[in-house]
Amino acid sequence: MGSDNMIKLIVAALLSFLFSFVLEVPFINLLYKIKFRDSEKLSVDFRGQQTLFNQLHGHKAGTPTGGGILIVVSSALFTALIYLLTQFNFNNTSAVLYFSMAAFGLLGFYDDAKKTLGKRASGALWCLRLKYKLLIQISLGLVIGFLLYQLLGLHTLWLPLLGTFDLGYLYVIYAAIVVVATSNAFNITDGLDGLSTGLLMISLLPFWYLASFSPFSGDVGLFIAVMLGALLAFLYFNIYPARIIMGDTGALALGAMLGVIALIVGQSFTLVIIGGVFVVEAASSLIQWGSMLLRNKRVFLIAPLHHHFEALEWPETKVTMRFWLAGIFLAFLGLFVALL
Numbered sequence: 587m588g589s590d591n592m593i594k595l596i597v598a599a600l601l602s603f604l605f606s607f608v609l610e611v612p613f614i615n616l617l618y619k620i621k622f623r624d625s626e627k628l629s630v631d632f633r634g635q636q637t638l639f640n641q642l643h644g645h646k647a648g649t650p651t652g653g654g655i656l657i658v659v660s661s662a663l664f665t666a667l668i669y670l671l672t673q674f675n676f677n678n679t680s681a682v683l684y685f686s687m688a689a690f691g692l693l694g695f696y697d698d699a700k701k702t703l704g705k706r707a708s709g710a711l712w713c714l715r716l717k718y719k720l721l722i723q724i725s726l727g728l729v730i731g732f733l734l735y736q737l738l739g740l741h742t743l744w745l746p747l748l749g750t751f752d753l754g755y756l757y758v759i760y761a762a763i764v765v766v767a768t769s770n771a772f773n774i775t776d777g778l779d780g781l782s783t784g785l786l787m788i789s790l791l792p793f794w795y796l797a798s799f800s801p802f803s804g805d806v807g808l809f810i811a812v813m814l815g816a817l818l819a820f821l822y823f824n825i826y827p828a829r830i831i832m833g834d835t836g837a838l839a840l841g842a843m844l845g846v847i848a849l850i851v852g853q854s855f856t857l858v859i860i861g862g863v864f865v866v867e868a869a870s871s872l873i874q875w876g877s878m879l880l881r882n883k884r885v886f887l888i889a890p891l892h893h894h895f896e897a898l899e900w901p902e903t904k905v906t907m908r909f910w911l912a913g914i915f916l917a918f919l920g921l922f923v924a925l926l
Contacts, residue, residue, distance in 0.1 A: 660819075789844060
């Protein structure tokens with residue numbers, strides 16, 4: 587990627603920040619007006635036992651929880667302006683990226699609406715069980731995998747020191763696993779003010795550089811630039827004490843987006859390292875769930891891991907910043923592995 591193109595992408599990131607930042611305050615006020623806020627409720631685990639969540643975060647009940655909606659919408663609108671006013675063209679790569687974000691965002695919006703409606707959420711529409719939502723995620727992941735395979739011609743997996751392997755049609759299944767796993771891992775991490783947003787920006791930076799080695803460099807580079815600007819604007823209002831929370835709309839959408847970027851750039855294995863904090867957070871929840879199921883004992887005071895440190899009386903801001911530092915280290919490590 588030439589220096590002229592990089593300058594254009596940096597300008598796009600800065601303008602995306604200004605575009606999203608201007609919309610943040612009116613959008614937050616709108617969420618307060620329509621009462622799109624997480625209602626206070628007793629937090630229990632899958633066995634119905636009360637957790638420490640209310641003790642740690644009960645005071646945040648009532649904070650608007652639709653930040654992800656603005657991130658997705660503002661980035662899409664700003665990108666549309668770029669396509670209309672510049673020489674950038676909307677193509678299959680852009681279509682797959684925005685379809686992935688929109689599809690998982692709509693599923694997350696279902697959860698956000700159910701939470702904010704509280705007792706008003708009743709009837710068959712609001713009774714979608716966890717296993718059915720997972721089934722929808724897998725279906726969306728397979729659709730995305732097929733689009734990556736059919737429209738972008740992706741079908742290989744690169745492993746450091748081992749080389750490239752042709753997966754053929756199995757690539758569709760592999761891509762679905764990557765997208766669904768990344769989406770849910772990111773959603774699990776989204777539990778502290780600024781935590782997941784900061785980690786996502788840290789993860790996107792090395793992929794922004796790695797995209798320059800990809801045949802899809804222009805489209806992916808522009809997409810990441812726009813997303814970085816929108817995320818930076820959101821982070822200003824999301825850091826402690828947060829005026830707005832990302833919600834499942836943003837968590838599922840942005841997690842899926844990160845997985846798709848890694849697949850397009852051809853660095854899905856490196857994603858495990860660059861997004862290592864997301865992996866550890868998801869693993870801590872799985873370990874807790876397995877231990878409760880098999881031994882009826884908790885490994886952590888509360889899962890995921892960031893809440894465990896809070897329960898150990900670490901201030902929320904300390905947990906967030908330490909996790910950001912871990913994310914920065916893993917981003918450099920992943921970049922090193924990718925460049926081997």
